[in-house]
Amino acid sequence: MPMRPHPIQPSLLVAALFVLVAVTALLALSVGDAAVPPGEVLRAIRQAISGDAGNDATSRILLAIRLPRIVMALAAGAAMGLAGLASQTLFRNPLASPYVVGVSSGAACGAVLGLLLAAPAVGFAAMPVMSVLGGLAATLAVYGFARRGGHFGHSLLLAGIAVSAFCSALTSAALYLAGERLQTLVFWLMGGLWQSNWRDALVMTPVACAAGVALLALAPAMDVALVGERSARDLGVAVRRLQLWLLVIVAVTTSVAVSLTGVIGFVGLIVPHLLRLLCGAGHRGLVPASALGGALLLLAADTLARTATAPAEIPVGILTALVGAPVFLWLLLRRSRQGATP
Amino acid sequence: MNLRAEGLQFGFSASRPVLRDVTLDVTPGRVTALWGPNGSGKSTLLRCLNGALRPQAGSVLLDGCPVERMTPRQIALQVAVVPQDTPAEVPLTASEVALLGRYARGGPWGEQTAEDRTVVRDCLARVGALDMADRWFAELSGGERQRVVIARALAQQGRVLLLDEPASHLDIAHQLELYQLVRRLAGEGQAVLMVCHDLLLAPMYVDMAVLMAAGRIEAQGTPAEVFTSQNLRSAFAIDARVAWTGEGTIRAEFPQTGQKI
Numbered sequence: 001m002p003m004r005p006h007p008i009q010p011s012l013l014v015a016a017l018f019v020l021v022a023v024t025a026l027l028a029l030s031v032g033d034a035a036v037p038p039g040e041v042l043r044a045i046r047q048a049i050s051g052d053a054g055n056d057a058t059s060r061i062l063l064a065i066r067l068p069r070i071v072m073a074l075a076a077g078a079a080m081g082l083a084g085l086a087s088q089t090l091f092r093n094p095l096a097s098p099y100v101v102g103v104s105s106g107a108a109c110g111a112v113l114g115l116l117l118a119a120p121a122v123g124f125a126a127m128p129v130m131s132v133l134g135g136l137a138a139t140l141a142v143y144g145f146a147r148r149g150g151h152f153g154h155s156l157l158l159a160g161i162a163v164s165a166f167c168s169a170l171t172s173a174a175l176y177l178a179g180e181r182l183q184t185l186v187f188w189l190m191g192g193l194w195q196s197n198w199r200d201a202l203v204m205t206p207v208a209c210a211a212g213v214a215l216l217a218l219a220p221a222m223d224v225a226l227v228g229e230r231s232a233r234d235l236g237v238a239v240r241r242l243q244l245w246l247l248v249i250v251a252v253t254t255s256v257a258v259s260l261t262g263v264i265g266f267v268g269l270i271v272p273h274l275l276r277l278l279c280g281a282g283h284r285g286l287v288p289a290s291a292l293g294g295a296l297l298l299l300a301a302d303t304l305a306r307t308a309t310a311p312a313e314i315p316v317g318i319l320t321a322l323v324g325a326p327v328f329l330w331l332l333l334r335r336s337r338q339g340a341t342p
Numbered sequence: 343m344n345l346r347a348e349g350l351q352f353g354f355s356a357s358r359p360v361l362r363d364v365t366l367d368v369t370p371g372r373v374t375a376l377w378g379p380n381g382s383g384k385s386t387l388l389r390c391l392n393g394a395l396r397p398q399a400g401s402v403l404l405d406g407c408p409v410e411r412m413t414p415r416q417i418a419l420q421v422a423v424v425p426q427d428t429p430a431e432v433p434l435t436a437s438e439v440a441l442l443g444r445y446a447r448g449g450p451w452g453e454q455t456a457e458d459r460t461v462v463r464d465c466l467a468r469v470g471a472l473d474m475a476d477r478w479f480a481e482l483s484g485g486e487r488q489r490v491v492i493a494r495a496l497a498q499q500g501r502v503l504l505l506d507e508p509a510s511h512l513d514i515a516h517q518l519e520l521y522q523l524v525r526r527l528a529g530e531g532q533a534v535l536m537v538c539h540d541l542l543l544a545p546m547y548v549d550m551a552v553l554m555a556a557g558r559i560e561a562q563g564t565p566a567e568v569f570t571s572q573n574l575r576s577a578f579a580i581d582a583r584v585a586w587t588g589e590g591t592i593r594a595e596f597p598q599t600g601q602k603i
Contacts, residue, residue, distance in 0.1 A: 096365065228428070236417070238413065
């Protein structure tokens with residue numbers, strides 16, 4: 001029999017990613033302005049778990065500053081990996097992502113408008129809620145146009161470009177009118193995790209977890225959806241309902257992430273794509289792997305972003321785009337060289 | 343498990359009906375086959391039969407139950423479809439594609455059971471595709487993909503099998519194997535309906551032949567009853583001399599000029 005085309009068993013890959021995430025999180029806790037040796041980190045964690053939270057400076061740095069940021073990076077990264085996977089399956093295009101199809105710009109546009117127009121009245125909740133609305137509107141628009149316009153994959157990318165451009169124009173208009181809040185908004189748009197706190201982390205984490213569980217439940221149907229709408233229906237999938245679920249999951253996870261971290265691109269695009277090359281397209285493995293892979297990538301990028309040029313910080317969105325865009329182009333080249341082979 | 347279409351009317355737009363008053367029975371233990379010119383409504387009929395398209399009038403009954411009231415999963419448990427075309431660019435291996443046939447029977451989290459794996463192996467073996475199980479679906483030839491898709495339909499273990507031009511990508515040896523396979527399935531009690539174009543091999547393996555033209559059923563009966571020079575002329579506008587030999591073998595001669603009547 002010929003060799004199995006997937007290099008790695010999905011369960012093995014998930015286990016390996018889990019270990020990598022844990023190790024990276026430990027490293028991320030220990031590096032920074034004040035270096036804390038890993039042994040010291042473990043001691044502080046043990047103390048915190050046993051209840052007598054040390055009130056020394058080290059504990060405060062770890063638990064009040066670094067840990068929420070790390071939890072945020074893990075949750076937002078997982079959400080991005082999952083949203084990327086869901087949009088690639090939804091659009092039956094392994095190079096789709098919330099960023100490419102315009103959802104991120106819609107969410108950013110909604111968040112900026114929310115911050116400028118609604119925040120004075122509504123407060124903290126205005127940004128995530130408006131961001132989700134913007135993201136949903138952009139997703140629906142792109143999906144609606146792509147469904148009507150001939151070849152689904154092509155129309156999708158074109159509709160994504162148009163909707164993105166429209167949302168960016170709205171965002172620019174809002175920025176133009178932002179007055180003294182311009183700088184805050186611009187920094188937020190670049191995408192970064194430096195403002196992360198426990199409140200943000202406690203919003204992002206349940207959203208990411210819910211998306212993961214929902215996608216695990218949809219995994220068998222998503223596998224079937226890979227062979228196209230018609231066959232999926234013939235095989236027993238309620239296709240419209242599946243698409244609606246995926247659409248909502250993509251829009252909500254992306255929008256909540258954007259509202260809390262700004263626009264961080266390419267994580268959702270690259271992570272599921274690379275993992276698919278490693279363990280195959282079966283969603284039972286790909287869902288947990290994408291969540292862990294996204295978490296790992298964003299945490300590593302953010303740790304690099306806050307330590308590489310310390311005390312200054314690089315917005316992590318710039319970093320992921322600088323690395324992500326060439327990887328994306330490499331994937332494109334690889335695809336066209338290999339023809340249709342995944 | 344009897345599948346019955348009653349007085350089906352269907353059109354993608356009101357001005358151009360595709361099916362006009364079609365009544366058809368797909369009976370267990372029999373191979374029924376549909377012939378007809380391009381655009382006569384064969385594939386549309388097939389897609390109405392498994393509830394993928396909803397007719398404007400008439401009904402499709404699966405053991406007396408209207409398919410429009412069944413969920414896709416309930417239908418897929420009984421009716422398997424081999425479509426005319428399957429997109430090739432699917433990032434799965436051949437056995438993973440065949441395994442999708444088990445979706446309707448799977449649990450909520452889609453865990454693969456030992457039974458799933460056995461059924462998929464058996465089905466791939468039945469279509470002679472076991473040796474390509476671990477190759478990428480996208481890298482198979484058209485005929486190989488067709489056999490994998492047939493295996494996927496078999497893995498559904500339904501009791502009705504609908505095949506849309508299943509022989510279209512197959513070489514002569516695999517066509518013969520396919521027809522023998524559908525005969526065996528009918529022998530096991532399945533109800534089989536296939537759309538055909540071939541007038542030389544397929545009629546020999548069919549219990550019931552149905553000839554469609556312009557959305558209507560023009561003739562149905564045994565192949566010998568249906569394939570007459572007159573029926574072929576009225577359905578396809580060709581001039582053919584048809585003769586049936588003693589062993590149920592069809593011989594058709596087509597004039598070389600092929601002029602339309």
